[in-house]
Amino acid sequence: MEPIKVGLLGMGTVGTGVLRIVEGHQDDLQKQVGSPIRIEKVLVQNKDKSRRYAVEADRLTENAWDIVNDPAINIVVEVMGGIEPAKTYMLAALENGKHIVTANKDLMALHGAEILAKAAEKNCDVFYEASVAGGIPIIRTLIEGFSSDRITKIMGIVNGTTNYILTKMSQEGASYADVLKEAQDLGYAESDPTSDVEGLDAARKMAILGTLGFHTSLGLGDVQVKGISQVSKEDILYGKRLGYEVKLLGIAERQDDMISVGVQPTMVKTTHPLAAVGGVFNAVYVYGEAVGETMFYGPGAGEMPTATSVVADLVAVVKNLKLGVNGRKMFVPYKEKKLKTAEQIASKYFVRLHVQDKAGVLAKITQVFAECDVSLESVVQQPNKSIAEAEIVIVTHDASLASMNRVLAEFEALEVIQTIKSVYRVEG
């Protein structure tokens, strides 16, 4: 039986897993799709590098065009990462009529529309399940499982590296730098981990989820982003005392046709299911008007979980090939993008301040909140010996982002406040 021939761009963490699954599960895959799937050629930067999985030397290449221009190759799996040269290779492969499977959220969030337009022109499939939340099949779930509903909220812990770091800081008191190194060694982090810790990786994933969930075209520029590099052990401890876990949370919301998407460290109430998502695990909470609350949970990064999603996409392409239905549009954005203003984005906030330790300070601070139309749920004030100041921790009721920004601007000018130590969104 003629095999379906696949070209693999990249043999790092994910690419190695793809080889292991395609070759290790060959028998099952063949029974599902009706022909063998063979990884014909593998692109790497350096053929001489030692590898964790043995591949014959003649299957390795350092020249992507050996794959992209090979007429025998039906499907290109892109797991090399980055924007260029991956984008050039993908567009050229589509031009040559090859189907694409990719785990590249950077590329799909930034240039997805262009890539999908080229795929439509050439009647080719482009599947990208692994680009969001690693082993959780959330993209197919949003496109197919929720097609009958109207989604109003998507909340996601969608970056494994930062969740791993925050969990270790919270549970073991570990230091940020040590745990980041561990996450890198485990293959969870991006080649430049700045995009993990500064929230960009999660923002790209939320742009993809928001696009699919709200049927509009959201880009990275539409996502408000803040990473975890400023999260301190003190914040985590204060959170715990008040019944919260700190999580890097992506939140995409829709009210009528107005949308907001943001990624920020968030105090999540410990009773909310997202608070219990630890380590490299990811979870995506989806609220649909008809279905109500749903949540999808699983490993968000790492070799085998991510490769599971990549190979599932590969199987989907091959099934389409057998049926002759490649290039079917899986998703068409049909709603005009309308983004909420800062006046329309509302949430509760946690604010921690270092203030002068003298009478009347609390009254001045609560007055600022009142003047900016922000009401308070709780206020805790305590002397702090280590800083010779007092510490005030406030949790607000729902307030608009614009009002909170006014509060913070007033605080900058208030002489009784020494430092605004931290501000978090609060969920749950």
Ligand SMILES: NC(=O)C1=CN([C@@H]2O[C@H](COP(=O)(O)OP(=O)(O)OC[C@H]3O[C@@H](n4cnc5c(N)ncnc54)[C@H](OP(=O)(O)O)[C@@H]3O)[C@@H](O)[C@H]2O)C=CC1
């Ligand atoms: N790691 C994870 O858990 C997850 C990763 N992803 C995404 O999957 C993709 C791959 O990630 P990952 O496997 O971790 O990345 P790695 O850095 O581990 O692997 C990248 C691979 O691509 C090859 N490569 C990179 N650039 C080039 C180039 N210019 N020319 C030829 N070969 C190149 C490298 O070659 P060589 O081996 O010779 O260096 C390596 O084999 C990324 O888009 C990432 O965002 C998605 C979900 C989870």
Ligand SMILES: N[C@@H](CC=O)C(=O)O
């Ligand atoms: N660096 C990413 C990898 C998967 O997308 C993460 O940590 O989630």
